[in-house]
Amino acid sequence: MERFAPPMSRLIDELRKLPGVGSKSAQRLAFHILRTSQTDADLLSAAILNLKATLHLCSVCNNxxxxxxxxxxxxxxxxxxxxxxxxxxxxxxxxxxxxxxxxxxxxxxxxxxxxxxxxxxxxxxxxxxxxxxxxxxxxxxxxxxxxxxxxxxxxxxxxxxxxxxxxxxxxxxxxxxxxxxxxxxxxxxxxxxxxxxxx
The missing domain is CATH 3.40.1360.10 (Dna Topoisomerase Vi A Subunit; Chain: A, domain 2)
Incomplete structure (x- = not known):
């Protein structure tokens, strides 16, 4: 039997991939996200998607x-x-x-x-x-x-x-x-x- 519902387990697994985030920190972050308002969750999700869609490496310096x-x-x-x-x-x-x-x-x-x-x-x-x-x-x-x-x-x-x-x-x-x-x-x-x- 799983400790958490599948959506929570999936989020914890994804958060654990972040540098410096272990299992306990991932759980705390996941539960924090769960407790936030839908608006805050949408803003976080949009910020991540926007970051991935708009940022790239400079062709000159790689910044x-x-x-x-x-x-x-x-x-x-x-x-x-x-x-x-x-x-x-x-x-x-x-x-x-x-x-x-x-x-x-x-x-x-x-x-x-x-x-x-x-x-x-x-x-x-x-x-x-x-x-x-x-x-x-x-x-x-x-x-x-x-x-x-x-x-x-x-x-x-x-x-x-x-x-x-x-x-x-x-x-x-x-x-x-x-x-x-x-x-x-x-x-x-x-x-x-x-x-x-x-x-």
């Missing part, structure tokens, strides 16, 4: 957008000579919050991970290489993880193979402000020492 090319790629106030390479579209918001970068972006949609079967052909590298002719600098803003480091090394090699004169930089990483050095991991400390500056 998620409802217009193609995206607003970053068509902005006349941004420097199109500097391209910041990121792992995921969500990383753009983090860079924008810094209010220090005014170039354009390129989203890979992941990092190299041979263990997980992710190779160069699985990332959106081809259209990055097509953009190099117009660039002065490529900033590799990838996470300081093993996969991020491997991806940065691979991209730097491929970029220099295509355009040897192009500046390729890597964002500095290190110990976060306000944290204790005792709790920093090996990669973070290595990068902090490598990227030290004079005072």
């Amino acid at each position: 998620i957008t409802d217009v193609d090319p995206c607003t970053f790629c068509t902005s006349p106030t941004r420097s199109h000579r500097t391209i910041c390479v990121l792992e995921e579209p969500t990383n753009i918001a983090a860079v924008e919050r810094s209010r220090t970068y005014n170039g354009v972006y390129h989203v890979l949609h992941g990092t190299l991970s041979p263990v997980n079967g992710v190779g160069p052909e699985d990332l959106r590298i081809g259209n990055l290489l097509n953009r190099l002719a117009e660039a002065d600098e490529i900033i590799l803003a990838l996470s300081p993880t093993t996969e991020g480091e491997a991806t940065a090394t691979y991209l730097a090699t491929e970029i220099h193979r295509t355009r040897r004169d192009l500046r390729v930089s890597r964002i500095a990483t290190g110990v976060p402000a306000g944290s204790d050095i005792e709790y920093a991991d090996e990669i973070t400390l290595t990068r902090a020492i490598e990227n030290r500056r004079d005072l």
Whole structure:
């Protein structure tokens, strides 16, 4: 005998597919949706359908957008000579919050991970290489993880193979402000020492 009616079980199963949502969270969300008004349920359903129908990847930078090319790629106030390479579209918001970068972006949609079967052909590298002719600098803003480091090394090699004169930089990483050095991991400390500056 099923614990829940089939429609509830189906919704719970679908909600469990979301990242970070386990069985208990899926059940809570499903029961919350059940308790909401029909109007709120319709609005949620319409928002999901609209998202799937209208959003797609920018043909230039691979950002998620409802217009193609995206607003970053068509902005006349941004420097199109500097391209910041990121792992995921969500990383753009983090860079924008810094209010220090005014170039354009390129989203890979992941990092190299041979263990997980992710190779160069699985990332959106081809259209990055097509953009190099117009660039002065490529900033590799990838996470300081093993996969991020491997991806940065691979991209730097491929970029220099295509355009040897192009500046390729890597964002500095290190110990976060306000944290204790005792709790920093090996990669973070290595990068902090490598990227030290004079005072």
